[in-house]
Amino acid sequence: xxxxxxxxxxxxxxxxxxxxxxxxxxxxxxxxxxxxxxxxxxxxxxxxxxxxxxxxxxxxxxxxxxxxxxxxxxxxxxxxxxxxxxxxxxxxxxxxxxxxxxxxxxxxxxxxxxxxxxxxxxxxxxxxxxxxxxxxxxxxxxxxxxxxxxxxxxxxxxxxxxxxxxxxxxxxxxxxxxxxxxxxxxxxxxxxxxxxxxxxxxxxxxxxxxxxxxxxxxxxxxxxxxxxxxxxxxxxxxxxxxxxxxxxxxxxxxxxxxxxxxxxxxxxxxxxxxxxxxxxxxxxxxxxxxxxxxxxxxxxxxxxxxxxxxxxxxxxxxxxxxxxxxxxxxxxxxxxxxxxxxxxxxxxxxxxxxxxxxxxxxxxxxxxxxxxxxxxxxxxxxxxxxxxxxxxxxxxxxxxxxxxxxxxxxxxxxx
Amino acid sequence: xxxxxxxxxxxxxxxxxxxxxxxxxxxxxxxxxxxxxxxxxxxxxxxxxxxxxxxxxxxxxxxxxxxxxxxxxxxxxxxxxxxxxxxxxxxxxxxxxxxxxxxxxxxxxxxxxxxxxxxxxxxxxxxxxxxxxxxxxxxxxxxxxxxxxxxxxxxxxxxxxxxxxxxxxxxxxxxxxxxxxxxxxxxxxxxxxxxxxxxxxxxxxxxxxxxxxxxxxxxxxxxxxxxxxxxxxxxxxxxxxxxxxxxxxxxxxxxxxxxxxxxxxxxxxxxxxxxxxxxxxxxxxxxxxxxxxxxxxxxxxxxxxxxxxxxxxxxxxxxxxxxxxxxxxxxxxxxxxxxxxxxxxxxxxxxxxxxxxxxxxxxxxxxxxxxxxxxxxxxxxxxxxxxxxxxxxxxxxxxxxxxxxxxxxxxxxxxxxxxxxxxxxxxxxxxxxxxxxxxxxxxxxxxxxxxxxxxxxxxxxxxxxxxxxxxxxxxxxxxxxxxxxxxxx
Numbered sequence: 001x002x003x004x005x006x007x008x009x010x011x012x013x014x015x016x017x018x019x020x021x022x023x024x025x026x027x028x029x030x031x032x033x034x035x036x037x038x039x040x041x042x043x044x045x046x047x048x049x050x051x052x053x054x055x056x057x058x059x060x061x062x063x064x065x066x067x068x069x070x071x072x073x074x075x076x077x078x079x080x081x082x083x084x085x086x087x088x089x090x091x092x093x094x095x096x097x098x099x100x101x102x103x104x105x106x107x108x109x110x111x112x113x114x115x116x117x118x119x120x121x122x123x124x125x126x127x128x129x130x131x132x133x134x135x136x137x138x139x140x141x142x143x144x145x146x147x148x149x150x151x152x153x154x155x156x157x158x159x160x161x162x163x164x165x166x167x168x169x170x171x172x173x174x175x176x177x178x179x180x181x182x183x184x185x186x187x188x189x190x191x192x193x194x195x196x197x198x199x200x201x202x203x204x205x206x207x208x209x210x211x212x213x214x215x216x217x218x219x220x221x222x223x224x225x226x227x228x229x230x231x232x233x234x235x236x237x238x239x240x241x242x243x244x245x246x247x248x249x250x251x252x253x254x255x256x257x258x259x260x261x262x263x264x265x266x267x268x269x270x271x272x273x274x275x276x277x278x279x280x281x282x283x284x285x286x287x288x289x290x291x292x293x294x295x296x297x298x299x300x301x302x303x304x305x306x307x308x309x310x311x312x313x314x315x316x317x318x319x320x321x322x323x324x325x326x327x328x329x330x331x332x333x334x335x336x337x338x339x340x341x342x343x344x345x346x347x348x349x350x351x352x353x354x355x356x357x358x359x360x361x362x363x364x365x366x367x368x369x370x371x372x373x374x375x376x377x378x379x380x381x382x383x384x385x386x387x388x389x390x391x392x393x394x395x396x397x398x399x400x401x402x403x404x405x406x407x408x409x410x411x412x413x414x415x
Numbered sequence: 416x417x418x419x420x421x422x423x424x425x426x427x428x429x430x431x432x433x434x435x436x437x438x439x440x441x442x443x444x445x446x447x448x449x450x451x452x453x454x455x456x457x458x459x460x461x462x463x464x465x466x467x468x469x470x471x472x473x474x475x476x477x478x479x480x481x482x483x484x485x486x487x488x489x490x491x492x493x494x495x496x497x498x499x500x501x502x503x504x505x506x507x508x509x510x511x512x513x514x515x516x517x518x519x520x521x522x523x524x525x526x527x528x529x530x531x532x533x534x535x536x537x538x539x540x541x542x543x544x545x546x547x548x549x550x551x552x553x554x555x556x557x558x559x560x561x562x563x564x565x566x567x568x569x570x571x572x573x574x575x576x577x578x579x580x581x582x583x584x585x586x587x588x589x590x591x592x593x594x595x596x597x598x599x600x601x602x603x604x605x606x607x608x609x610x611x612x613x614x615x616x617x618x619x620x621x622x623x624x625x626x627x628x629x630x631x632x633x634x635x636x637x638x639x640x641x642x643x644x645x646x647x648x649x650x651x652x653x654x655x656x657x658x659x660x661x662x663x664x665x666x667x668x669x670x671x672x673x674x675x676x677x678x679x680x681x682x683x684x685x686x687x688x689x690x691x692x693x694x695x696x697x698x699x700x701x702x703x704x705x706x707x708x709x710x711x712x713x714x715x716x717x718x719x720x721x722x723x724x725x726x727x728x729x730x731x732x733x734x735x736x737x738x739x740x741x742x743x744x745x746x747x748x749x750x751x752x753x754x755x756x757x758x759x760x761x762x763x764x765x766x767x768x769x770x771x772x773x774x775x776x777x778x779x780x781x782x783x784x785x786x787x788x789x790x791x792x793x794x795x796x797x798x799x800x801x802x803x804x805x806x807x808x809x810x811x812x813x814x815x816x817x818x819x820x821x822x823x824x825x826x827x828x829x830x831x832x833x834x835x836x837x838x839x840x841x842x843x844x845x846x847x848x849x850x851x852x853x854x855x856x857x858x859x860x861x862x863x864x865x866x867x868x869x870x871x872x873x874x875x876x877x878x879x880x881x882x883x884x885x886x887x888x889x890x891x892x893x894x895x896x897x898x899x900x901x902x903x904x
Contacts, residue, residue, distance in 0.1 A: 048488070052832075311821070311822075312821075314821075324833070326833065326835070326836035326838075327836060328836060329803075329835070329836060331836055332803075332832075332833065332834045333831075333832075333833045334830070334831065334832045334833070335829075335830075335831035335832075335833075335840075335842070336828070336829065336830050336831070337827075337829060337842070337844070338826075338827060338828050338829070339816075339825075339826060339827040339844065339846055340824070340826045341816070341818070341824060341825050341826060341846050342824045343818075343821060344818035344819065344820060344821045344823065344848045345821070345848055346818075346846065346847065346848070347845075347846075347847050348845070348846040348847070349843070349844060349845040349846070350827070350842075350843070350844050351841075351842060351843045351844070352829070352831055352840070352841075352842040353839075353840060353841050353842070354831060354833040354838065354839070354840045355833075355836075355837075355838065355839035355840065356836040356837050356839070
């Protein structure tokens with residue numbers, strides 16, 4: 001038993017293999033990516049980064065790939081803020097008919113160059129399967145007032161969708177990006193990857209919205225920040241069979257600043273996972289990660305954050321916080337805030353809390369004549385809304401506030 | 416900053432410093448041949464005159480071990496350990512066992528004197544009203560002398576080498592051995608189960624408050640020996656015991672292996688306080704030599720309202736792999752973990768705790784202070800989990816790291832798994848260097864940089880030092896000073 005046993009393939013792994021074999025002449029680098037994935041297999045509990053999210057167990061089968069050609073689907077995107085430029089991706093492919101005209105300074109091209117090999121199995125799988133990468137380039141110095149909406153819509157039910165978008169933000173450019181995953185009501189398997197490269201002094205405000213309904217989603221975000229670049233992001237994940245959001249951020253320029261936040265709203269048997277790695281490679285970097293979770297019924301929340309400070313990345317300032325409220329006996333939260341520090345002149349900290357609603361706060365409100373169910377709703381709203389507050393774009397903020405209100409309303413007056 | 420540079424310079428020049436306990440005692444000892452096989456396991460068992468059930472227990476562990484793979488998840492790097500290149504048994508050679516201290520080899524007593532164990536004085540002072548400590552000294556693998564045995568027997572406390580307990584109290588050993596750390600637990604625990612040579616056995620009967628602190632000194636003397644001691648402490652209903660463990664090992668060039676297992680069992684309302692000061696040889700400035708410790712220590716709060724508290728001061732060893740844990744099974748039980756882990760030179764520490772909340776209204780508290788200097792790596796790795804039925808579980812965790820010098824690393828890997836809505840977990844961790852403001856403040860009041868650093872470091876670890884029993888607190892303070900010599904003045 002000292003020699004590793006030959007790993008048995010699961011049904012889903014075998015299906016993926018067949019699907020890949022059936023692809024018409026993939027680029028050699030895609031074949032290489034698939035070979036790397038096949039060697040890794042679907043992530044499972046024995047892979048440290050996936051310890052709490054056993055994809056191998058959950059993903060019983062690999063759904064058929066969404067057809068790459070077909071009639072233009074009906075408009076799938078919802079009214080998501082009135083202002084903005086929509087770029088719609090249907091089943092992973094750019095759909096110009098539904099998209100708005102691109103503003104000045106923004107270009108869209110197809111990119112088929114080989115990406116850098118990535119250690120994560122699901123990113124590697126995306127590299128192997130994503131038919132084409134859309135590359136959005138924002139010219140240096142461009143300041144976009146209206147947000148760019150990247151709308152990922154799914155068409156046919158029960159299909160697998162792989163999408164990959166690269167965003168290059170030139171030096172001194174400013175942009176708001178809204179990543180919207182929609183049309184997930186019919187049991188899809190989504191593997192999306194957004195890669196953002198930021199030039200020196202570029203600014204990007206990013207939001208991610210995923211109402212996963214009945215789908216299994218793996219949402220990847222790879223960010224590289226140049227010198228004094230600033231990136232902030234807010235994500236709302238809710239529902240779904242399983243949503244795993246993974247962020248890999250590299251602060252490769254001096255003085256880069258990243259702020260990640262998110263709200264996970266889980267009920268039913270939802271499994272919501274946010275896993276992130278922040279890599280401080282240069283001095284004077286700043287990172288803030290603040291995540292909150294509300295978990296009801298049998299929902300399972302996972303937060304894993306890893307802040308790495310490389311040698312010489314002195315004067316790094318890192319703070320990480322994860323708070324979760326469990327609302328039901330079946331709910332569960334796993335937290336793993338990790339620090340890995342190789343430089344001495346740093347200030348890094350993390351905190352994490354898990355608990356139920358504070359009985360004293362409820363008592364306080366009740367003693368002032370507010371019924372228990374309302375008191376709970378108030379406290380939950382306050383807890384969650386605080387995360388949405390920093391979103392700068394008003395129409396996006398309204399959208400998220402509405403989503404939260406709907407979620408809380410659906411919870412009703414249940415104690 | 417100038418003061419910092421000065422400190423770093425000093426650390427570099429002194430680095431690991433002179434290892435105070437790096438001497439080799441010239442005592443004839445009896446060695447098992449190198450290597451590990453069923454024959455060696457039987458040889459150890461035969462040397463101990465063990466009954467057949469014990470031999471079988473060991474053999475079962477050995478066979479299990481053969482199927483296991485050495486774990487590699489910890490943040491430690493070391494050369495591959497050749498398990499066939501070690502002596503698994505080494506005993507000081509002497510004909511009949513010592514009946515009293517007078518019969519103990521004077522050379523051995525001198526060794527203890529160098530170690531600072533007040534074995535002899537303690538017996539002389541036995542009648543005097545003073546804090547007293549009963550010592551069970553484990554030299555290499557054999558327990559040499561247990562003092563105060565008679566006095567302890569009066570109140571019904573059993574404190575003896577585990578090899579003796581196998582004969583005198585087989586029913587207790589059979590019942591409890593391996594009940595907290597099962598034979599199959601992990602690679603190193605299983606290895607220990609197969610080849611453990613000695614260690615301490617403590618049983619506190621119901622309602623008894625152990626009249627003195629119990630203490631064991633471990634020391635690895637012979638070259639290329641592994642030390643595999645096994646400690647088993649049982650606190651029956653309503654009893655209390657405080658146990659101290661101190662470890663030193665002489666200077667050797669090759670890495671020596673240490674794989675110990677400690678099992679604590681606390682029944683209803685019982686309390687066990689387990690304190691460790693560990694100062695084993697950490698290797699030289701280039702990371703050559705030193706002790707590799709892979710230790711499995713776990714306590715089981717089996718009874719309601721029971722309590723187990725771990726306090727550790729880890730300053731030595733090239734590699735420390737140690738996670739004193741509490742299984743909070745009894746309703747209302749409490750687990751505590753207080754730790755100071757100091758690493759300097761090329762030391763690697765991967766230590767932490769596990770608090771597994773199973774019973775209702777269980778509480779736990781974790782305070783961990785890591786200080787990392789020189790080229791060392793210091794990792795806190797901990798788990799706090801609440802089972803679905805562990806309603807009212809409560810945990811507070813605080814782990815702080817202090818970095819001294821730019822070549823060291825400090826890492827935190829906490830796992831928090833909450834499966835119950837009424838569980839309340841709080842975790843906070845910080846990593847920083849000594850703040851310039853603090854240093855400036857102290858210096859502005861006339862302290863020099865070294866004194867100021869010392870003051871700040873002492874303040875940093877104070878929460879934990881306060882948890883140590885008096886006898887150990889003094890030693891621990893000295894050790895901290897030695898370990899950080901140059902950086903804390």
